[in-house]
Amino acid sequence: SGPWNGLRFSGVPEMAPLNGLGFDFVMDQHEVYYSYSITNASLISRLVVNATNGNLQRYTWIESSGEWNLYWYAPKDQCDSYKECGPYGICDTNLSPVCQCMKGFAPKNLPVWNLRDGSDGCVRNTTLGCESDKFLPLKNMKLPVTTTAFVDKTMNLKECEEMCLKNCSCTAYADYKISNGGSGCVTWTGELLDVRVYTEGGGQDLYVRLAASEIDDAGSVGSGGGSDKTKQIIMALGITVGIVILLSGLTVYYVRKRKGLQGTTRQKGLRERSQDLLLNEVVISSKKEYSTESNMDDVELPLFDFGTLAMATNNFSDENKLGQGGFGSVYKGRVVEDQEIAVKRLSKTSGQGIEEFKNEVNLIAKLQHRNLVRLLGCCVDMDEKMLIYEYMENKSLDAVLFTKEKRSLLNWPRRFNIICGIARGLLYLHQDSRFRIIHRDLKASNILLDGEMNPKISDFGMARIFGKDQTEANTRRVVGTYG
Numbered sequence: 001s002g003p004w005n006g007l008r009f010s011g012v013p014e015m016a017p018l019n020g021l022g023f024d025f026v027m028d029q030h031e032v033y034y035s036y037s038i039t040n041a042s043l044i045s046r047l048v049v050n051a052t053n054g055n056l057q058r059y060t061w062i063e064s065s066g067e068w069n070l071y072w073y074a075p076k077d078q079c080d081s082y083k084e085c086g087p088y089g090i091c092d093t094n095l096s097p098v099c100q101c102m103k104g105f106a107p108k109n110l111p112v113w114n115l116r117d118g119s120d121g122c123v124r125n126t127t128l129g130c131e132s133d134k135f136l137p138l139k140n141m142k143l144p145v146t147t148t149a150f151v152d153k154t155m156n157l158k159e160c161e162e163m164c165l166k167n168c169s170c171t172a173y174a175d176y177k178i179s180n181g182g183s184g185c186v187t188w189t190g191e192l193l194d195v196r197v198y199t200e201g202g203g204q205d206l207y208v209r210l211a212a213s214e215i216d217d218a219g220s221v222g223s224g225g226g227s228d229k230t231k232q233i234i235m236a237l238g239i240t241v242g243i244v245i246l247l248s249g250l251t252v253y254y255v256r257k258r259k260g261l262q263g264t265t266r267q268k269g270l271r272e273r274s275q276d277l278l279l280n281e282v283v284i285s286s287k288k289e290y291s292t293e294s295n296m297d298d299v300e301l302p303l304f305d306f307g308t309l310a311m312a313t314n315n316f317s318d319e320n321k322l323g324q325g326g327f328g329s330v331y332k333g334r335v336v337e338d339q340e341i342a343v344k345r346l347s348k349t350s351g352q353g354i355e356e357f358k359n360e361v362n363l364i365a366k367l368q369h370r371n372l373v374r375l376l377g378c379c380v381d382m383d384e385k386m387l388i389y390e391y392m393e394n395k396s397l398d399a400v401l402f403t404k405e406k407r408s409l410l411n412w413p414r415r416f417n418i419i420c421g422i423a424r425g426l427l428y429l430h431q432d433s434r435f436r437i438i439h440r441d442l443k444a445s446n447i448l449l450d451g452e453m454n455p456k457i458s459d460f461g462m463a464r465i466f467g468k469d470q471t472e473a474n475t476r477r478v479v480g481t482y483g
Contacts, residue, residue, distance in 0.1 A: 086121020
């Protein structure tokens with residue numbers, strides 16, 4: 001039936017209040033339910049499941065003929081079957097076969113697809129680029145399954161688009177309600193399932209995330225073929241506007257560079273303000289100031305919203321918990337296209353705090369080495385602060401080294417490889433990176449092992465940048481992990 005859109009279920013466009021029969025959908029912090037009520041005492045109606053074909057049928061009693069009349073039934077057609085066309089597939093009863101891929105996608109299993117079995121669905125033609133992506137509007141759609149959806153009733157559609165674009169895991173968005181011109185925001189992470197298209201007057205708009213190149217190739221939805229001349233004019237205007245914007249941007253950059261001004265960004269909402277205040281503040285420093293060569297650039301790091309991470313980690317369940325450290329708990333998660341991640345969540349009772357969090361964000365985002373753990377993004381949502389890393393299948397070195405069952409995995413060639421990998425990582429930090437980094441909390445629990453037992457240094461919350469010629473420094477803070 002699809003999600004409720006304020007007027008009806010998204011997958012039941014013919015659903016409308018009958019004289020004497022009303023529909024209601026309630027969703028609050030206590031309960032979620034759908035109901036129908038008979039407001040006209042003279043109306044007699046019944047809802048049954050047909051034991052022969054399994055159809056759900058609604059009948060109304062016709063007094064004049066003394067018979068039950070079939071008013072509505074489901075499923076009506078092939079597209080009413082659940083996930084008929086698989087991930088990123090669209091079901092359309094006006095086509096034969098009924099399944100087609102969304103623009104920017106192609107059949108995952110073409111031989112089976114050609115035999116009119118669309119259950120395997122479709123896959124992307126072009127990998128997403130996160131912040132450079134765009135959204136393709138699809139009209140008159142039944143919205144996808146909402147098991148991976150997040151709802152914010154306070155946003156408008158523009159704010160919904162901005163939030164989805166910032167979240168690299170977001171694959172689509174739509175209005176939460178279509179009544180009164182539309183309101184609220186629904187965003188999806190992961191695959192889009194059980195989507196179909198209706199004729200005019202049914203369904204609603206769905207905005208699907210695609211790589212920018214796919215949007216340019218697909219063109220705007222609802223546009224006609226257009227003449228070649230019109231296309232050429234549009235292309236010429238686009239190129240001209242692009243050149244003007246580029247020149248303007250270079251001019252502004254040059255002027256601001258000369259004046260030594262630091263740009264500021266106007267923020268909307270407490271969440272964005274807290275994120276930018278956190279990420280743009282440079283907190284890694286020592287007592288001594290160094291030349292501009294040692295200054296860190298602004299961090300460019302994907303931001304994840306709390307809802308996405310809660311969904312990815314099964315609401316931070318104990319089953320997804322990988323371990324506990326001085327920073328807080330670490331959880332395994334799964335985001336778009338089955339990418340596995342590790343989510344480190346700052347505990348409110350942690351001995352480490354916001355300074356260590358900012359330290360790690362600012363530092364790891366600028367370091368790239370095969371023996372350093374890769375930071376994929378972060379989340380700052382009110383009191384919640386989280387770091388998102390690549391997932392390491394074999395967890396930490398201490399978990400393998402000091403566990404009798406796993407210790408046998410560490411034969412001497414692997415131990416030698418781990419030692420060499422750690423040494424290469426330290427050499428990069430101390431000598432080969434743009435900044436000289438002293439980790440200050442290096443131990444077995446902060447060495448992570450990937451699926452092939454390759455070591456990666458992690459946990460840079462205590463790390464410190466040294467000057468080019470500096471060999472020692474003092475601190476007034478107790479560092480390291482208790483114990």
